Amino acid sequence: MTSLEPMTRTADGLGTAELPPAIAPFDLKAYLKERQATVETALDRALPMAYPETVYDAMRYSLLAGGKRLRPILCLAACELVGGTQAQALPTACALEMIHTMSLIHDDLPSMDNDDYRRGKLTNHKVYGESVAILAGDGLLAYAFEYVATATEGVSADRVLRAIAILGKAVGAAGLVGGQVVDLASEGNPDTTLETLEYIHLHKTAALLEACVTTGATLGGASDRVVEQLGQYARAIGLAFQIIDDILDITSTTEVLGKSAGKDLDAQKATYPSLLGLEESRDRARQLIDQAKAQLEEFGDAAAPLSALADYIVARQH
Amino acid sequence: MTSLEPMTRTADGLGTAELPPAIAPFDLKAYLKERQATVETALDRALPMAYPETVYDAMRYSLLAGGKRLRPILCLAACELVGGTQAQALPTACALEMIHTMSLIHDDLPSMDNDDYRRGKLTNHKVYGESVAILAGDGLLAYAFEYVATATEGVSADRVLRAIAILGKAVGAAGLVGGQVVDLASEGNPDTTLETLEYIHLHKTAALLEACVTTGATLGGASDRVVEQLGQYARAIGLAFQIIDDILDITSTTEVLGKSAGKDLDAQKATYPSLLGLEESRDRARQLIDQAKAQLEEFGDAAAPLSALADYIVARQH
Numbered sequence: 001m002t003s004l005e006p007m008t009r010t011a012d013g014l015g016t017a018e019l020p021p022a023i024a025p026f027d028l029k030a031y032l033k034e035r036q037a038t039v040e041t042a043l044d045r046a047l048p049m050a051y052p053e054t055v056y057d058a059m060r061y062s063l064l065a066g067g068k069r070l071r072p073i074l075c076l077a078a079c080e081l082v083g084g085t086q087a088q089a090l091p092t093a094c095a096l097e098m099i100h101t102m103s104l105i106h107d108d109l110p111s112m113d114n115d116d117y118r119r120g121k122l123t124n125h126k127v128y129g130e131s132v133a134i135l136a137g138d139g140l141l142a143y144a145f146e147y148v149a150t151a152t153e154g155v156s157a158d159r160v161l162r163a164i165a166i167l168g169k170a171v172g173a174a175g176l177v178g179g180q181v182v183d184l185a186s187e188g189n190p191d192t193t194l195e196t197l198e199y200i201h202l203h204k205t206a207a208l209l210e211a212c213v214t215t216g217a218t219l220g221g222a223s224d225r226v227v228e229q230l231g232q233y234a235r236a237i238g239l240a241f242q243i244i245d246d247i248l249d250i251t252s253t254t255e256v257l258g259k260s261a262g263k264d265l266d267a268q269k270a271t272y273p274s275l276l277g278l279e280e281s282r283d284r285a286r287q288l289i290d291q292a293k294a295q296l297e298e299f300g301d302a303a304a305p306l307s308a309l310a311d312y313i314v315a316r317q318h
Numbered sequence: 319m320t321s322l323e324p325m326t327r328t329a330d331g332l333g334t335a336e337l338p339p340a341i342a343p344f345d346l347k348a349y350l351k352e353r354q355a356t357v358e359t360a361l362d363r364a365l366p367m368a369y370p371e372t373v374y375d376a377m378r379y380s381l382l383a384g385g386k387r388l389r390p391i392l393c394l395a396a397c398e399l400v401g402g403t404q405a406q407a408l409p410t411a412c413a414l415e416m417i418h419t420m421s422l423i424h425d426d427l428p429s430m431d432n433d434d435y436r437r438g439k440l441t442n443h444k445v446y447g448e449s450v451a452i453l454a455g456d457g458l459l460a461y462a463f464e465y466v467a468t469a470t471e472g473v474s475a476d477r478v479l480r481a482i483a484i485l486g487k488a489v490g491a492a493g494l495v496g497g498q499v500v501d502l503a504s505e506g507n508p509d510t511t512l513e514t515l516e517y518i519h520l521h522k523t524a525a526l527l528e529a530c531v532t533t534g535a536t537l538g539g540a541s542d543r544v545v546e547q548l549g550q551y552a553r554a555i556g557l558a559f560q561i562i563d564d565i566l567d568i569t570s571t572t573e574v575l576g577k578s579a580g581k582d583l584d585a586q587k588a589t590y591p592s593l594l595g596l597e598e599s600r601d602r603a604r605q606l607i608d609q610a611k612a613q614l615e616e617f618g619d620a621a622a623p624l625s626a627l628a629d630y631i632v633a634r635q636h
Contacts, residue, residue, distance in 0.1 A: 050491070050492065051496075052491070052496050052499045052500050052503070054499055054503065055491045055495060055496060055499040056491055059491065102456075106452055106453070106456060109449075109452065111447070111448035111449045111452065112449050112452070129429070130429035131427075131429045131430050131502055132499060132502075134424055134427065134429065134430070134452060135424070135491075135495045135498055135499055137456070138420075138424060138455070138456075138459065138489070138490075138495050139490045139491035139495040139496075141456065141459055141460065142459065142485075142486045142487075142489040142490035142491075142493075142495065143486060143490045143491065144486075145463040145482055145485070145486045146482070146483050146485075146486025146487050146490060147486075149479045149480075149482040149483040149486065150483045156475070157474070157475035157476040157478070157479050158475040160475070160479055161467045161475050161478055161479060161482075162467075164463055164464070164467040164479075164482060165464050165467040165468045167460075167463070167464075168460045168461060168462075168463045168464025168465075168467065169460075169464050171456070171460040172456075172457045172460035172461045172464060173368070173370070173373050173374055173377065173453075173457035173460075173461065174368065175460075177373060177453045177456050177457040177460065178369070178370050178373060178457075180453055181370045181372055181373040181450060181453055182370050184449055184450075185370070185372065
């Protein structure tokens with residue numbers, strides 16, 4: 001941090017306790033609250049209880065466990081930014097949260113990150129056992145695709161197929177799964193390079209955030225150029241998001257995070273702070289957010305939600 | 319077995335060492351060999367190696383481990399039966415094998431069936447470890463949907479979407495995943511009813527076989543009525559397939575099966591033979607095959623492959 005910007009140090013270590021004044025006219029808090037309510041209702045309706053109750057219960061336990069719902073909100077916002085409606089993107093927004101939830105359930109398993117708590121609640125396998133947790137993840141993943149294919153309305157089948165292809169790529173070995181494999185392999189490896197770390201974050205986190213925005217824009221009718229441009233916005237905020245996650249793991253507490261803090265240090269994981277130090281990590285996160293917002297310039301005021309979401313990501317405390 | 323049909327008892331216990339003479343003109347052996355070669359080549363091309371090698375290697379290890387390829391072959395046969403081409407259904411045929419492989423990898427995990435061998439080879443987690451095996455399954459599942467969405471050619475986007483919806487339902491909590499959950503819950507439970515057992519088999523096995531045939535028919539341009547009718551054929555052979563599996567678990571050996579024999583007895587699992595006895599189980603399998611073949615009558619000789627496949631399922635030794 002330079003001396004040009006004297007700021008109060010906050011729990012997240014970024015010194016930005018409030019959103020920058022430039023975007024003050026846009027009320028992000030109210031926007032998030034309204035969108036979160038939309039998403040919560042849609043998720044609850046998307047996955048009603050059915051037989052066999054055990055697995056539906058396990059799927060709903062993690063899917064409806066709260067959380068910021070950033071992914072569905074990004075999807076809806078991108079769709080609206082390019083002239084589409086919330087309704088066109090809502091099933092895909094739900095599917096993105098199902099996929100995200102699946103990845104959390106599987107990542108928390110004993111053979112993976114072995115986490116007992118997530119969002120302040122016991123992890124899925126701690127409640128339902130390992131086998132049901134694995135199957136609940138599989139069920140959410142499969143249903144995500146089924147739900148986009150059956151519930152999307154008012155969008156050409158061709159664009160729905162493109163959204164499905166984006167989702168599949170984002171979660172598979174070229175996305176989330178690949179990021180997690182490299183992450184697990186690099187655990188306890190003192191020689192992990194910044195290049196490898198960036199691969200992990202780009203695939204484990206940024207790939208799905210990118211898919212949120214590119215599916216949303218695709219469903220809303222955007223041109224390939226606009227889809228690609230918004231994809232760049234999302235990759236940048238995805239990487240920034242993960243750098244902040246790494247920082248918070250060090251500077252925050254388990255209570256504030258709602259998940260175990262200090263896990264990275266315990267696991268001897270390479271992180272941005274461990275490779276670059278806290279200050280340079282913070283600088284990099286800010287640079288990425290600037291790059292992300294630069295992609296939004298041509299959209300003017302219509303991009304206020306995506307712009308504010310980018311700022312929110314570096315300002316967040318958990 | 320009635321005395322009207324004196325038959326030589328064979329290793330599979332069904333007394334049908336050869337295919338019934340009625341379908342002798344159709345050379346199933348040559349048909350299977352040719353189709354298996356088509357599927358093997360297509361699977362190998364569908365999933366080329368990439369970074370991170372560990373997970374692609376694990377995915378390819380199980381996907382290309384041989385096997386009868388019954389699912390892709392059923393999909394291709396259904397597409398052709400309704401007037402479509404092999405090319406129209408080939409990506410979905412591959413996706414069905416990816417999904418089937420995913421379910422085997424996850425079912426074999428220590429927290430599930432805890433199997434060390436599959437198709438005569440070490441199971442995925444025995445070679446790559448539990449975490450990579452879980453992720454390889456996730457990767458295969460995600461890629462199955464991506465591949466259908468991106469690689470299918472010569473089919474309207476609307477029909478491709480319908481095929482994706484069928485796949486998602488077949489593998490999710492309303493299909494494979496649901497069947498496996500109920501199966502695990504019924505393990506060691508002496509009160510498991512025939513109704514529950516049928517639920518397990520209809521969901522764990524028949525649902526995916528049904529999806530093979532209904533996706534194939536959908537991609538080939540079939541009417542809803544024909545898709546439904548072929549679905550009934552597949553449900554019947556799916557149930558028969560699983561009854562035979564239960565019988566072979568008792569009457570065959572680990573060497574012939576290529577997977578551990580006697581597992582059901584060891585796990586005190588309810589099976590058709592344990593609930594109905596071997597003879598009545600065999601009778602039921604034969605009745606189901608007759609019901610399946612009755613659905614094919616209107617198609618005449620064009621249904622010879624599907625008819626022969628139905629017979630093959632009861633005659634198989636492993």
